[in-house]
């Protein structure tokens with residue numbers, strides 16, 4: 001069966017969705033829409049698909065089974081509800097929405113209508129992160145001790161000035177943590193398990209006239225007792241690759257983007273050398289260190305394929321809305337702690 005996709009919001013990330021859909025044999029991009037008509041028209045020409053006059057026309061098109069929501073973060077809810085009410089499945093860009101309450105509204109609506117909603121976190125679908133997760137699942141780390149992620153990037157003042165919603169907390173939900181580091185926050189939780197407590201600081205250090213943080217540090221206590229750190233910035237030139245450290249009594253793994261910096265376990269397996277060689281660095285792309293558009297399509301291709309497979313087989317999505325909302329919950333706790341100076345329990 002061929003699966004028809006629609007896209008609401010034809011900005012930067014929409015092109016990744018369109019290209020990804022184009023690579024999937026039994027899927028096609030049926031149509032797009034944007035509140036800026038000319039943008040939608042140009043996008044429709046580029047990707048050779050219908051252009052709808054409104055989100056409501058798009059979601060009611062019989063050709064469209066799944067709607068990709070690619071509008072600014074704090075405007076995911078309304079088009080998502082339109083699509084869900086029309087009985088369409090959704091793939092919603094990160095963050096699912098900018099508050100836990102808005103996420104819950106999406107989750108409840110999807111449950112009522114019995115439709116699938118996926119939250120985009122492409123890093124989970126990358127081979128390197130799936131290998132780390134396999135090592136976690138098979139208990140190779142022993143007792144988990146620390147889990148840390150570092151997203152120290154650079155975004156110019158122009159990056160914020162040109163696209164106003166990025167500096168507006170109502171629409172972006174926040175700055176360096178909600179908008180950039182959220183991928184790593186999700187990955188860290190996937191590896192380490194649920195977060196129990198958070199204590200954080202945030203600041204605006206390298207930009208001006210923004211109401212969101214460009215730098216934040218958070219310390220975490222996970223439910224399994226391990227401790228961890230999240231550091232995020234968009235103010236440090238020239239920026240560094242995203243780094244993750246998963247450390248236990250039985251082993252340590254350190255990655256930077258898709259490169260393994262350290263992969264050592266007290267009990268070496270036959271495959272460890274192969275894994276170290278496979279992720280020795282050739283595959284690493286900028287990953288958005290300084291250029292927000294330097295994103296590989298691989299994760300999106302796999303995540304949209306996951307939706308197609310879930311539709312065909314009836315199996316659950318890898319990242320459903322409930323799962324995607326957990327990162328928003330952690331980030332809300334980070335912001336609350338930074339605001340109040342208190343440790344926040346989740």
Ligand SMILES: NC(=O)c1ccc[n+]([C@@H]2O[C@H](COP(=O)([O-])OP(=O)(O)OC[C@H]3O[C@@H](n4cnc5c(N)ncnc54)[C@H](O)[C@@H]3O)[C@@H](O)[C@H]2O)c1
Nearest residue numbers: 009010011012013014034035036070071072073093094095
């Ligand atoms: N997964 C990733 O790596 C990644 C990367 C970048 C952005 N994103 C996420 O994707 C979303 C969009 O980001 P972007 O950088 O593409 O933003 P953008 O500003 O480039 O594009 C957003 C588009 O949505 C349109 N729009 C706004 N409100 C609309 C509405 N109600 N109906 C229809 N169209 C509407 C705008 O006109 C614009 O064309 C954000 O949630 C962002 O966090 C994800």
